Amino acid sequence: MTDTAYDPQNVFARILRGEIPSHRVYEDAETLAFMDAMPQGPGHTLVIPKAPARGLLDADPASLAALTAGVQTVARAVKAAFAADGLTVFQFNEAAGGQTVFHLHVHIVPRFDGVPLTPHTGRMADPAVLAEQAERIRAVLGAAG
Structure with missing residues (x-):
């Protein structure tokens, strides 16, 4: 049986606490968005809830609603920042x-x-590239605010 308890030492929990650096692009009271360190394309961004949740199925509905709003805000900025033709938005649950x-x-x-x-290779992206991409997204978000 797979352990399905939330682990507060997971990498994203550690990013939330500032223990691991990340290229942050957006933050509100409920969510945080940052560049994926192993991107599948330029501008690949992650949005996470601040509340602990292992996945979609154990998330508090209010936290999930706030996450969805954060995803929409960030997705609009990502699309504009990269002049993209579209977006792929995805979310995985369990191994x-x-x-x-x-x-x-x-x-x-x-x-x-x-x-x-x-393809997801597991290789880390150049931090300078991620920093530049994060700045592009933050610039759009700043212009929208």
Whole structure:
């Protein structure tokens, strides 16, 4: 049987606490968004709830609603920042569903006509590239605010 308890030492919980650096793009009272360190395309961003939840099925409904609002805000900014033709938004639950970090999170990836997603290789992206991409998204969010 797989352990399905929330682990407060997961990497995203540690990012929330500032124990691990990240390229943050958005934060409100309920959510945090930051660049995916192993992106599947330029601008690949993650949005997480601040409340502990392993996945979609154990999340508090109010936290889930706030997460959805945060995803929409960030997705609009990501699409504009990268002049994307569209977006792929995805979320995994448990190892069998493809989840590798067991803190609820939603992926936002800008998409361009005719350009496939890069396979998930597990390689870390250049931090300077992630910093530049994060700044592009923050600039759009700042202009919208």
